[in-house]
Amino acid sequence: MQSIFSFIHSHLLQGQKVMLMTVIGRDGSSPGKQGFKMAVASDGTFTGSIGGGVMEHRLSEQARRLLKQPDLPAPFIVFQDHDPEAKDNRSGMICSGGQTIAFIPLTQQELAVVRQILDAVEKEEKGVMALTEKGIAFRKGEELTVPTESQILSESRWEYKQQLGMPDTLYIFGGGHVGLALSKIFSHLDFKIVLFDNRNGLNTFEENRFAHEKQVVRYTEVTGLVPEGFNVYVVIVTFAHKSDEQVLEQMLGKDLKYLGLMGSAKKIETIFGNLKKKGFTDEQLSKVHAPIGFPINSETPAEIAVSIAAEIIAVKNGAK
Missing domain, CATH: 3.40.50.720 (NAD(P)-binding Rossmann-like Domain)
Incomplete structure (x- = not known):
C-alpha cells in the first residue's frame, strides 16, 4: 500500500499522469484479491499487481494507452471473467471465477488527496480511502468494521472503501x-x-x-x-x-x-x-x-x- 502511493505521489509531483487500478470485486478463485492494486504512470513505469498473467498485461497496456490520450476518461470499472468458455469479458486466464477492476485516472488535481492517503499509511492515521465513479477521496478519522467494503450496483454506480491507518x-x-x-x-x-x-x-x-x-x-x-x-x-x-x-x-x-x-x-x-x-x-x-x-x-x-x-x-x- 505504501509503495503504491509513494509511486503515485512521486510521479504526480513530476507532472505525470497515473492510472490506479484496484480490484474492487472478486468471485470464486480469481487470482486478484479484493484490494490488490497496480499503478501505471504516463512514462510507462508501473508497480503493484492486480492478479498477474495475460489479464494484467492486457489491462496495464490499456492503462498506458489511455494515459497517452489528451483527455483522460472518467473513472470506470472492468469485469474480467476467468472462464475460458465465457462469451463476454473473457480475461484470457483459466483459473475460473472473476474480478472487477476499477480504473482511476490521477493527475496533479488529485495530488493533495494522494498525499493525505500516503500520510495516513505512513503515520498510521486512521481514515478511509474511497474509490467511486467520481474518483478518489480520503475521509480522515473514519473507521470501518472490516478491512474493505465494496458495492457494485452498475457500471456507473459503484464504491470501494478501504481502511487506512490500521495495519495488520x-x-x-x-x-x-x-x-x-x-x-x-x-x-x-x-x-x-x-x-x-x-x-x-x-x-x-x-x-x-x-x-x-x-x-x-x-x-x-x-x-x-x-x-x-x-x-x-x-x-x-x-x-x-x-x-x-x-x-x-x-x-x-x-x-x-x-x-x-x-x-x-x-x-x-x-x-x-x-x-x-x-x-x-x-x-x-x-x-x-x-x-x-x-x-x-x-x-x-x-x-x-x-x-x-x-x-x-x-x-x-x-x-x-
Whole structure:
C-alpha cells in the first residue's frame, strides 16, 4: 500500500499522469484479491499487481494507452471473467471465477488527496480511502468494521472503501528464537510487528531488528498492551508454560483476528484445564489455535515460524 502511493505521489509531483487500478470485486478463485492494486504512470513505469498473467498485461497496456490520450476518461470499472468458455469479458486466464477492476485516472488535481492517503499509511492515521465513479477521496478519522467494503450496483454506480491507518499487526509474546524467526518472516508480509518479553538482556530480543516495537513487560500485566480488532493477531511463544498461561488468560476475552499458543498437546491440555477451572468455557478456548501453526512436522525455530505464518495468512485471507 505504501509503495503504491509513494509511486503515485512521486510521479504526480513530476507532472505525470497515473492510472490506479484496484480490484474492487472478486468471485470464486480469481487470482486478484479484493484490494490488490497496480499503478501505471504516463512514462510507462508501473508497480503493484492486480492478479498477474495475460489479464494484467492486457489491462496495464490499456492503462498506458489511455494515459497517452489528451483527455483522460472518467473513472470506470472492468469485469474480467476467468472462464475460458465465457462469451463476454473473457480475461484470457483459466483459473475460473472473476474480478472487477476499477480504473482511476490521477493527475496533479488529485495530488493533495494522494498525499493525505500516503500520510495516513505512513503515520498510521486512521481514515478511509474511497474509490467511486467520481474518483478518489480520503475521509480522515473514519473507521470501518472490516478491512474493505465494496458495492457494485452498475457500471456507473459503484464504491470501494478501504481502511487506512490500521495495519495488520502481529503481537508476539516471547522474544526467544521462535519470536525472532517469526519477526523476520512477517517483516516481509506487510505486518507491523510488536514484540514482548519479560527478560532483560535477552540476546535474541536485543538482536531482533525486524520488530517495529519491542518492550520488556510483566506477563501478568499485558491486557492493555493489545487492542481488539480485525487487524490484530496474537502469538504466544514464551519460554515457560506458566507465562504462556498468564498471557493467554488475558487474551481470551478479546475480539482478535487470530490467537495462537505454542506447545505440545499435553501442555495445551494442562493450560486449558487450568483455565477451565478459572471459569473459561470450551467455546472461548476453541478460538485458540493450539498447538499453533500448520502440522508440517516443524522442529527448528525457522520451521515453526513458517508453520505459524502459513496459518496466520490462511486466517487473514479467509481460507477454509
